Amino acid sequence: MSELTLFSKGGNTLPAHLRNLQLDATTKSLMGGSSGGASKRISIRGGVFRMLVDGKEIAQNEDSSMNIVIVAANENVSRTYYEGTYEEGKNIAPTCWSNDGIAPDAKSDEPQASKCASCPQNIAGSGQGTSRACRYSQRLAVTLENDMQGDVYQLQLPGQSIFGNAENGKMPLQAYAKFLGGHGIPITAVVTEMRFDTASATPKLTFKAVRPLEPEELENAQEKGQSPEAKIAIASTSSAMDGAKPKAAIAAPAPAPVQEAPAPKAKAKAAAEPEEEAAPEVAEPTKRAKKATPTDVAEVLDDWLD
Numbered sequence: 001m002s003e004l005t006l007f008s009k010g011g012n013t014l015p016a017h018l019r020n021l022q023l024d025a026t027t028k029s030l031m032g033g034s035s036g037g038a039s040k041r042i043s044i045r046g047g048v049f050r051m052l053v054d055g056k057e058i059a060q061n062e063d064s065s066m067n068i069v070i071v072a073a074n075e076n077v078s079r080t081y082y083e084g085t086y087e088e089g090k091n092i093a094p095t096c097w098s099n100d101g102i103a104p105d106a107k108s109d110e111p112q113a114s115k116c117a118s119c120p121q122n123i124a125g126s127g128q129g130t131s132r133a134c135r136y137s138q139r140l141a142v143t144l145e146n147d148m149q150g151d152v153y154q155l156q157l158p159g160q161s162i163f164g165n166a167e168n169g170k171m172p173l174q175a176y177a178k179f180l181g182g183h184g185i186p187i188t189a190v191v192t193e194m195r196f197d198t199a200s201a202t203p204k205l206t207f208k209a210v211r212p213l214e215p216e217e218l219e220n221a222q223e224k225g226q227s228p229e230a231k232i233a234i235a236s237t238s239s240a241m242d243g244a245k246p247k248a249a250i251a252a253p254a255p256a257p258v259q260e261a262p263a264p265k266a267k268a269k270a271a272a273e274p275e276e277e278a279a280p281e282v283a284e285p286t287k288r289a290k291k292a293t294p295t296d297v298a299e300v301l302d303d304w305l306d
Contacts, residue, residue, distance in 0.1 A: 039241040041154035041233070042066075042142070044203040047196050051153075055091050055242030065195035067145035067210055069217075070187050071152065071225035074139040074234040076100040077162065081112060081121045081134040093244040096121070096134070097237055138162045138173060141230035145191050145210075148220055154233035154241050155194075161205040170197060170206035180209065188221050189213050 043050040049061040076099065083095040096108040104111035112134070113119035119134060120126060127133035136159035141152050157173060164172040171179060177187050191210040196203065213221060224230060233241070 039154075039232070039236075039243070040151050040229075041156070041238060041241050043238070044157075044196075044205060047203045052242065055244075064198070065193050067191055067193050068142040068155070069145060069148060069190075069213065069221050069224075070140050070142050070192055071221050072141040072188075072230040072234050074099065076102075078137050078139060078237075079116055079134050080137055080237060083110075091239055091242045091244045093239045094237060099235065101136070135159060136162060139234045139236075141225065141233040143221070143224055148217055148224075152224055152227060152229040152233060154236070154238065156238045157205060158203070160200070160202070169208070170195075171208060173205075173207060176207040176209075185209075185212075188225060189218055 038053045039055075041052050043052055043057075049063070049066050050057050051059040051061075079098040079101050080094045081096045082092070093109065095110050096104050096112045098104050098108075098116055101116055103115050104113070112121050116122060116134070121134040122132055124130050124132060127135075138157045138161075140155040140157065142155050143150065143152055160172070162173045164175065166172075166175045166179070176192075180187050180190065190212050193208050193210050194205045195208075197206050
């Protein structure tokens with residue numbers, strides 16, 4: 001495991017008297033004009049946990065699992081469409097995206113339809129193989145178990161990490177949330193282990209609860225969930241977190257001399273998003289209500305982990 005720590009002695013633990021300090025002029029001047037409001041996210045590209053700050057990879061965790069606390073989540077499953085071929089290392093904004101999975105976002109460069117359900121990019125075969133070109137994703141705001149007082153990270157999950165049934169103790173996100181919710185346990189009140197499914201050909205995470213949060217940890221998680229960083233994480237695409245600009249914000253080249261228009265070409269098939277690596281298409285399941293059965297948090301987790 002390769003990980004950056006804040007202090008050579010004490011790791012990432014910040015003493016209480018330093019936690020609420022504002023950056024001073026000296027620090028800001030040495031940061032090259034940055035305000036310190038860097039966008040941080042965890043990528044799962046290539047089956048490796050990667051820490052990115054403003055789109056630049058600064059650390060990797062090659063372990064197969066990582067413990068986190070989920071402090072906030074977009075209440076909807078989002079959708080994202082990229083046109084053309086993905087180029088490794090190139091940060092580009094999606095052609096069209098939807099934060100609610102119902103209609104394109106108003107800031108989309110090229111909305112593909114008025115509604116996602118009737119979009120041509122939502123048809124099987126519009127993407128790689130038989131997949132759909134427009135893909136599902138779920139945005140979470142998380143903190144690390146070993147640094148709960150620290151940074152909030154965006155974690156964007158592909159469809160196969162969201163939907164599906166629990167198999168051999170492996171639960172995708174929705175099944176995991178339903179398991180906890182069925183016992184009256186908020187997902188924000190436990191430490192969650194996310195683990196790569198080694199049986200999957202493309203990056204896929206499964207989830208399980210490790211332990212309930214202590215009272216002070218729960219209070220911190222609730223505060224983090226209401227922070228500006230968490231709200232940005234669950235409302236922004238991963239490319240926006242990395243600083244990609246929409247096409248409209250990029251200066252257009254000088255117009256070329258007018259020539260006779262060539263015959264129209266077929267639209268290029270969309271490439272899979274870099275996080276998904278052409279993952280198999282996963283259909284969104286029908287949602288069913290389930291009555292909660294409140295019980296003791298520690299007892300439920302102990303029974304499940306045994």
